[in-house]
Amino acid sequence: MDHVFIEGLEIDALIGIYDWERRVRQALVFDIEMAFDNRVPAASDDIADTLNYKAVSKRVIEYVRQSDFGLVETLAERVAAIILDEFGVHRLRLKLSKPGAVRGARAVGVVIERERQPLNGA
């Protein structure tokens, strides 16, 4: 299966479980890999046939900037659901990194893989 990806998308957000984290915005980094059949846009050379990575990025930025969760797990899950529901993506892998959250580590965070559930549950 082909993919469309977004790598190193840096977005500031309110995130974290500690009191001080409720008062400052922190940088988060998203790496997102979305399954998509790229043969159709390759044949038409038409942006309308693509999974438009700019449109997905704009939506993720808009959502994450106004978000306010404790856990990176929660934010990762919500962003994955938006991409699956709003962009017709069937499967994705999303890595959410929180750089500098743990001294000595370049980054910490989560990786999730999600699939869109069929409407009839089949």
Ligand SMILES: Nc1nc2c(c(=O)[nH]1)N=C([C@H](O)[C@@H](O)CO)CN2
């Ligand atoms: N699995 C997780 N562990 C931790 C999280 C988290 O969101 N998921 N968050 C924190 C703190 O907010 C930390 O990032 C502050 O440095 C600790 N562990």
